[in-house]
Amino acid sequence: MRKGQTTAKIGTIRLRIDSTEVLRLPGHLGFDVKPEYRGLRYAARSCRLLFPLAQAHGLASLWITSDPKNAASRRTCELAGAKYIETVRIPRNHEMYAKDECFVRRYKINLRKKCEATLAPARIACLPRSGRGARVT
Numbered sequence: 001m002r003k004g005q006t007t008a009k010i011g012t013i014r015l016r017i018d019s020t021e022v023l024r025l026p027g028h029l030g031f032d033v034k035p036e037y038r039g040l041r042y043a044a045r046s047c048r049l050l051f052p053l054a055q056a057h058g059l060a061s062l063w064i065t066s067d068p069k070n071a072a073s074r075r076t077c078e079l080a081g082a083k084y085i086e087t088v089r090i091p092r093n094h095e096m097y098a099k100d101e102c103f104v105r106r107y108k109i110n111l112r113k114k115c116e117a118t119l120a121p122a123r124i125a126c127l128p129r130s131g132r133g134a135r136v137t
């Protein structure tokens, strides 16, 4: 994520392209905003800016997951237009499992509906295939 036309990096947004089963717990989207840039809903906006790219990869819907205790992440999912679907347990043998982090909330975004909305222009840079993601600049 970069602020306006400047080069200042304000955070990171990740679009993961993989099977639904592999992404059941991590989700298609991951994000973080540097503490000094928080409070302006940049993560939700960045998610929305990636919808056309996700559609271009053939996705009809996107999943975002959130730690139930992470209020900012939960709210970001809502602000991105995602609908809460369920809370699931992380298996003990999964890399995301931690004693204080054993559940995720799963949110779904229907891209067909969302991409009809007007999106602000964004410069989207695809990472090499090995990067398994893309970033909005």
Ligand SMILES: CC(C)(COP(=O)(O)OP(=O)(O)OC[C@H]1O[C@@H](n2cnc3c(N)ncnc32)[C@H](O)[C@@H]1OP(=O)(O)O)[C@@H](O)C(=O)NCCC(=O)NCCS
Pocket (backbone or CB within 6 Å): 030, 031, 032, 033, 034, 037, 038, 039, 040, 041, 042, 043, 044, 065, 066, 067, 070, 071, 072, 073, 075, 076
């Ligand atoms: C999640 C994160 C990316 C959001 O950053 P951001 O886009 O700047 O989000 P904002 O600070 O504008 O907050 C978004 C919403 O969450 C709310 N929120 C933020 N912190 C909150 C808290 N501690 N409790 C309740 N609500 C909170 C904000 O009020 C805002 O909602 P509103 O505009 O309707 O009032 C950022 O907090 C972060 O980088 N956290 C660490 C990494 C992380 O948790 N990533 C998510 C993993 S999936």
